[in-house]
Amino acid sequence: MAGFAFGQKKLGNETIEQKTKRMEWWTDARFGMFIHWGLYALPARHEWIKMREKQTNEQYQKYFDLFNPDQFDPKLWAKEAKAAGMKYAILTTKHHEGFCLFDSKYTDYKSTNTQAKRDLVKEFVDAFRAEGIKIGFYYSLLDWHHPDFTIDRIHPQRLNNITDTAAAYKDANKNRDMAVYRKYLYNQVTELLTGYGKIDLLWLDYSYATKGNLLGKGKDDWGSVALLKQVRKLQPNIIVNNRLDLTEYEDGADFETPEQVKPEELAKFKGKTFETCQTFSGSWGYYRDENTWKSQRQLLDLLISSVSNGGNLILNVGPTARGEFDYRAKNALDSLADWMHANSKSIYKCTYAPDEYKVPEGSKLTYNADIKRLYVHLYNYPSDAKLLLPGYKSKLKYAQFLFDNSELKFEVQGDDVVIKLPAKKPLYEIPVIELVLN
Numbered sequence: 001m002a003g004f005a006f007g008q009k010k011l012g013n014e015t016i017e018q019k020t021k022r023m024e025w026w027t028d029a030r031f032g033m034f035i036h037w038g039l040y041a042l043p044a045r046h047e048w049i050k051m052r053e054k055q056t057n058e059q060y061q062k063y064f065d066l067f068n069p070d071q072f073d074p075k076l077w078a079k080e081a082k083a084a085g086m087k088y089a090i091l092t093t094k095h096h097e098g099f100c101l102f103d104s105k106y107t108d109y110k111s112t113n114t115q116a117k118r119d120l121v122k123e124f125v126d127a128f129r130a131e132g133i134k135i136g137f138y139y140s141l142l143d144w145h146h147p148d149f150t151i152d153r154i155h156p157q158r159l160n161n162i163t164d165t166a167a168a169y170k171d172a173n174k175n176r177d178m179a180v181y182r183k184y185l186y187n188q189v190t191e192l193l194t195g196y197g198k199i200d201l202l203w204l205d206y207s208y209a210t211k212g213n214l215l216g217k218g219k220d221d222w223g224s225v226a227l228l229k230q231v232r233k234l235q236p237n238i239i240v241n242n243r244l245d246l247t248e249y250e251d252g253a254d255f256e257t258p259e260q261v262k263p264e265e266l267a268k269f270k271g272k273t274f275e276t277c278q279t280f281s282g283s284w285g286y287y288r289d290e291n292t293w294k295s296q297r298q299l300l301d302l303l304i305s306s307v308s309n310g311g312n313l314i315l316n317v318g319p320t321a322r323g324e325f326d327y328r329a330k331n332a333l334d335s336l337a338d339w340m341h342a343n344s345k346s347i348y349k350c351t352y353a354p355d356e357y358k359v360p361e362g363s364k365l366t367y368n369a370d371i372k373r374l375y376v377h378l379y380n381y382p383s384d385a386k387l388l389l390p391g392y393k394s395k396l397k398y399a400q401f402l403f404d405n406s407e408l409k410f411e412v413q414g415d416d417v418v419i420k421l422p423a424k425k426p427l428y429e430i431p432v433i434e435l436v437l438n
């Protein structure tokens with residue numbers, strides 16, 4: 001069990017020990033898959049397209065009418081995720097566009113009414129569970145389709161050039177009633193948490209503050225307190241993210257969600273309970289023409305940097321409109337599978353290293369407290385094939401490469417230790433040395 005450093009206050013009847021236990025699988029897992037899939041896969045130019053292009057429901061309807069994911073086979077998705085070493089997966093059951101991938105009785109705007117004719121959430125759950133992958137649901141608090149969701153700055157029909165904000169919005173929203181929407185949201189979350197067995201994680205997205213003339217939405221709009229209470233009642237062991245606009249974790253959120261931050265910026269979150277979410281290419285939904293795909297090294301850096309600061313990483317795939325992971329996503333996942341096959345011991349159950357272990361130059365550390373092992377991720381392979389471990393004189397028992405458990409000899413020099421590496425860097429982009437500590 002890796003470090004669990006906050007949420008120290010009691011939560012209802014739950015003690016800190018119980019909370020730590022409840023979150024243990026997640027803390028140990030460290031690596032998961034995010035899946036953004038919806039009608040926006042058809043335009044294939046960002047999941048916010050309805051809003052960005054200010055499309056009305058009528059204009060957007062064509063994507064619903066044409067939605068036909070003939071290649072959807074979540075068993076293939078689950079195999080890709082598992083091979084890449086991902087221990088949990090979070091699917092967008094509904095994104096901001098409002099389209100439901102599940103057979104909700106509260107709307108017609110759902111996959112069962114498209115050519116797919118299937119409850120896609122159910123198939124996702126069955127397939128991933130069969131691979132032993134934990135199940136997470138993303139559910140958008142925003143809804144750009146629902147007739148009662150009030151118009152604000154992130155609504156396709158939002159008002160422009162508003163002089164009298166309050167009056168203009170009031171007029172535009174006179175037939176919209178957030179109380180009705182709030183009930184809809186509550187009912188749908190209830191459906192999701194009662195119709196699909198044990199759900200391990202819930203990712204609700206998101207709250208945004210009012211800024212000057214620009215209205216926002218938060219806990220009163222969502223009914224966050226009642227909603228979270230219901231969530232905890234229906235799924236007592238579930239883990240919930242922090243985007244409900246509730247103050248800090250004592251009100252029930254379990255982890256922070258730094259989004260698209262750079263590896264160096266993750267140091268800010270060290271000691272917190274966090275899960276950073278990251279894309280392969282920039283947008284979350286499938287984006288055909290995006291040419292900004294991250295390299296294997298960049299992806300590994302995100303994973304290693306998350307764990308070396310005591311947090312998790314979820315990497316996002318945006319399946320195509322036909323229901324496939326496209327070749328670029330598959331390549332990225334395959335490259336991670338390759339590395340994880342050899343090096344996952346430096347990820348699972350690991351966290352940041354205790355301060356007494358200095359970080360060797362050109363590397364990042366992770367640490368497994370249960371077995372007292374330190375993992376040195378060699379970002380820069382030393383040209384003289386010598387790795388200096390500063391101040392490690394009395395700390396080191398044994399050293400080996402992780403990918404093949406081959407011994408690495410070392411010498412004590414003063415307070416330091418020098419490890420002798422092979423002249424030729426092993427084929428892994430970032431090789432890992434396992435240090436068995438005294």
Ligand code: JFZ
Pocket residue numbers: 047048205206259277284
């Ligand atoms: C949200 C969504 O709008 C986006 O499409 C995607 O689903 C992502 C994972 O989450 O985007 C956000 C939400 C919150 C912040 C930033 C982007 N935030 O709080 O900084």
